[in-house]
């Protein structure tokens with residue numbers, strides 16, 4: 001058992017969400033990875049273990065500067081990518097998926113455009129950028145992913161997958177699902193013709209209305 005209660009809770013949360021990746025269609029087998037930040041330490045799902053086989057003791061704990069300080073699992077190849085996002089943003093949790101529609105879109109466009117106003121909720125900007133292809137686990141991939149995340153909370157990785165982050169794992173995970181949903185809408189629309197894309201003005205109105213409703217209290221926030 002993991003003695004530290006905060007680390008133990010993080011491990012259970014990672015296992016809970018990790019087990020959803022396959023059934024939710026966001027990854028196949030052990031692909032993808034999830035992490036949460038606990039101060040100067042990051043808890044991350046281990047490499048090459050199927051999510052249903054991960055136990056709390058296999059969750060890896062690594063300092064934000066890259067020292068493996070706990071957990072029996074093998075450190076994920078994408079740990080440097082997660083750590084660079086934690087170092088440069090206010091992310092508290094990160095989800096990296098290989099979801100099929102996000103990958104498909106990443107192979108043909110440089111940005112996933114605003115086919116729906118939920119693009120703001122998913123990525124925090126008018127589009128979701130596609131970071132250029134770099135080999136998995138490379139420092140170059142960590143760098144281009146971070147560039148694609150500038151002022152955003154989601155990025156697609158060309159011919160690879162997606163990364164989202166949030167204030168907790170629930171938010172990061174929901175963004176990963178939204179990215180896949182937006183990619184699905186975009187592909188379906190492209191199959192019919194050239195999709196209409198929301199304008200900066202239309203997205204600006206969405207942003208201000210969302211803010212107004214948020215400030216109006218939790219009851220007004222549902223839409």
Ligand SMILES: [Zn+2]
Pocket residue numbers: 032078096097098136160161
């Ligand atoms: Zn990956």
